[in-house]
Amino acid sequence: MEDYRQIILSAEPGQLVPVVKQIDMGEPVDFFAKLSDYGRAKNCCLFESREYLTGTGALSFGTARPALYLTGTGSQFSIIALSKTGRRIIEYLGRRRKERFAFCEEVVFNADRITGRIKRQEGIVDEQTRLKCTNQMDVLRAVAFAFRLASKPFRVTCGLLGALSYDFIDQFEKLPPNKEDLLGNPDYELYFADNIFLMDHEHGRGYVIVNVVITDGDREQAIAEAQERFDYYANLARFDVPRPVKFEGPLPPAGSDTSQGEYEQMVKAARRHIIDGDIFQVVLSRTKIEPCPDEPLDVYKRLRKLNPSPYMFYLNTPSTILMGSSP
Template sequence: MMMELKLYLKSLEGDTKTPITLFKNYVGKEKGFLLESRDEGKGRYSFIARNPFAELQGKGEGIIIREGSQVTIKQGNIMEAVRAYMSKFTVKNHSSIPFIGGGVGTVGYDIVRQFEKLPSPNKDTIQVPDVHLMFAKEMIAYDHFHQQIFIMVLEEDTEDGEKRAESKMKLIEEAIKKDEPLEPSAEFIPSFRNLTSNMTKEEYMQKVEKAKVYIKEGDIFQVVLSKRWILETDEDAFNLYRKLRRVNPSPYLFYLNFGEYQVAGSSPEMLVELRKDKVYTCPIAGTRKRGKDEKEDEILAEDLLSDEKECAEHVMLVDLARNDMGRIAEVDTVKVTEFMKVHYYSHVMHLVSLVEGIKKKEEDAFSVLQSFLPAGTLSGAPKIRAMEIIDELEEEKRGIYGGAVGYFGFDGDMDMCIAIRTMVAKDGKVYMQAGAGIVADSDPEKENEECENKVKALLMAVE
């Protein structure tokens, strides 16, 4: 049965609040999410919700949908189950706020096995769902430009629906007016023990050499080989997120508390975004560490732009993004609107491009996402053979790493970043992962160093 929903809005002055204080006072330690950004374009709104009205988890072909006390268990294709569940709701977004409710969460790297013929031989160390979404009909949006808070409730467009919405908005307003003090994140001294990796430097370098053999034999042009770091900690995951967002501000910042585990990240890279009919993807490939000052940054940026290996790798991945876009976009609408520009982040600089297209009428958010998973910048090219080699060399399932984090909106829009620079906190451990793109002339030591540079911001959040 289709549920038609209306957006009910209430605005409050927000100049004394921040997304962090709103989350702490409204959500606390309950299930919920915080989506933020430190990007000039994306950074206008932050989104906060607690106690989702529904959750969908999928692993392999097993699917669990929880709505309050009702639990539905089924078998099948996970993304089809998400599409079917979300098709029960329809809502028109007449506001300028880009996200007004829907499913927020993770779509892991291994979901690709549902639509590509790939073996699944590796051990699943972290044991989290392939897809995990929290569905929100009550949310807070924080407008950074105007320092306003919007309380958003989706309810039926009836008198009773309006009364329920007003009651819910009143409860949310009371919750966010609490003003409990927060310890500054700079003062955190997280306790962590036993930092280990699933590969030594020597093991990683040996695997790079194996990957180069596959490249020379013509199996692939490139493969992204990653390694994982694990540490033990008793620290609250939200505190780690607070420190991470400070030491590594990024276009995509997120904290997801699923109850049994938490995901905190500061991803620099869009996977794919759908706004009405327009589709965007933003391949990032080519890396240098940041300099000590602006002058050294300029020298390193020039070195990056003149590096034939890095530029060739970037061009290949832009072509792969155009190919992914071409599968779901109308003919002649695929365009590269920004090409190989240097973007600066807290610890590294990257080469970045932007590819756009207009989706075909028969495509939707789910088929669009499927076309781009996994990102070429996290697999290699050609994708399928690269993923087979990743399975062989990495020996553990990636889980969330290399997949996507973001939302599917009830209005049909979607925004997903790549799950990199991301921590998964579960059972007293924090898992972090980083990779490097291996090509024919890769230097194994430099590729290992690139992984270590990328994970540095995450390690700073736990130091």
Template sequence: MDTFGKTQAKVVPLDLSENQFQIYNKISRNYSHSFLFESLTGPEVLAETSVMGFDPKIILKGYSEKVEIIENGKRTTIKTTEPFGELKKLLGKSNDQTYRYLGGAVGVVNYDAVRLVENIADTHGASQPLMEFGIYDDGILYDKIHEKLFYFYHDENRFDKLVIGDDSFGEFHSSDVTANMDEVKYSEIVNKAKKYIHDGDIFQVVLSRKFAFDTDGDNLTLYKTLRKLNPSPYMYHLKQDSKTIIGASPEMLVRITGDKVETFPIAGTRKITDDEEKNKALSEELIHDEKELAEHTMLVDLGRNDIGRVCRYGTVHPESLMEIKRFSHVQHIVSHVVGNLAPENDMFDAFQAVFPAGTVSGAPKVRAMEIIDELETEARGPYAGAVGYFSYNGCCDFAIAIRSIFIENGKGFVQSGAGIVSDSVAENEFKETEHKAGAMLQALKEAAS
């Protein structure tokens, strides 16, 4: 099997009048596999570049006991319980640090992939594959800070060969959504979780609800609606044949630049209004809310412990702690935890050390995930997993797959959770799941209208 990305990326400046989404819209619908990762709003440290790619050279699908590698239509099966190891073998090592991503493995890791490294029951039968990545050897990158647009490639300049269509959008249709838990059922599992907390099993656990629907039509119409309705630091349209993930995630799972490992725990939310004085008052209320602060502190500690497993001793520290950051529609308490990667570890080790995020599981993490498996009514699939890339140059950047819409073969779902702690009120936590799903469900309605 060939290894890709061993050469220095070559860069061709583009002078195009269209923005990155317009370009992607013209090209992506002509290919079965493509991706667009955009950074539209949020702190500058998160909103740096946007990148897209089409028609990967290789597709890797990771299962619990095997991987499938598809190249030029040929499928090879390898028996293994370590799909990350097989993915690593496909990536060459480039020293190009101009940008974090100039080619590499792009895809999704399902939440249920945690069972590859932790012995957690699979009560509901996790969907397979647990992860899927495409190896993209070229792409188009927009540097938001310097306002530059260019095409990059490693072995073959395919820019003139890309099939460019028109910029029209098709119709999108979706049915009414059906939640898998009503307020009564959700309150029951919240109260069961609180008993575990009172008994000392856990400090916190994130319990989620699923909203399912049927759909057909142009998923790019849905993405266009979402990026306008809820612009975020991590916007993504990831198309993997019959599967599409459309997201507006505010939260990073992990990012590596050189030997710097970063994570940005987010916990604590207030809305943003048209009244600036009210926004300031809501910020003050949030930053002095003892429940929110206690939950955030717990998740910062969990993040420090996670990256501490792969970083040099003594290098892990909060670069910023409990700052209010504004996004398109909400403001969050955000911390920035960093460390220096130990020389014996790499981006794959770092990813597995932090996955899944404490903000979508709980603390202690493993016991919280066992309780999630017990109390939630079905496997999570890609929800609360991660969408992003492992770059040829050893960098990576992954968003937590929240505030997302997951579509496969005409079936779609949105999922959202709330962090349950000792003094949680079930009614309030139910409302939080409704609120967090709100932008996605609104995008479905508007795209279909």
């Protein structure tokens, strides 16, 4: 930290100063398992790529100690602090509420969170007007662009990490509501990651990047918070990977939200629409529901082995565990 002290002390409010340390990481998924109690900890995420070519596909990165958790559904949103740094960011945003949250119909600032409701455009408007209307993207911009980087040592150093649901399209398109919401997940769950671990596969090097968040407060406090993050990574890196827990006992049967007969009728209806010229392509889907007797991170490990891809992810959020390997 001493090498960066002068830069940090001279930085202006609203800046992020990335501090980088090289570490012996090993496999990113195993390092992530150490940080996240084998993927069981809430508010953790991992993004990987098995296409280790030049470009963004050459990096794997993640975090288990983000500063903020952002979530929203429809017109409601919440921004929740997850650390001391997160609370400082909430306070910083609160002092700039008129500048950053003027789009809100209602907004409440507390010490550890911001909650509010955005103004939604009612009625039918043209496409250009609709795209410029206030929506949840304004919430994400208010946080993502509240700070600027003093330097950028890697393509990924910090920012919003997480997932958007398919229903997020409702922010831009007026669509009929779903008949039922089987999972009940929010429209988005994102983390403002002020610290990440990163593997540069092209050069075989692992790094920890901690961004010193400069607000209007004490610079020494910001330095101390960053040092705590480095100590956290260094301490956990020394431990062995936690052991998975195997489930024992009977399992419920698999199920679906759509029966085989109902699905076949959907296919027949789609074929009729294609023949009639109403559509030329459609993607039909149904939800499969099966018990999971293994640790979620073990399921992800098998998935990444069966289908290694440029886009692999594992997230454990307050509402769900989401994983994938696509395409």
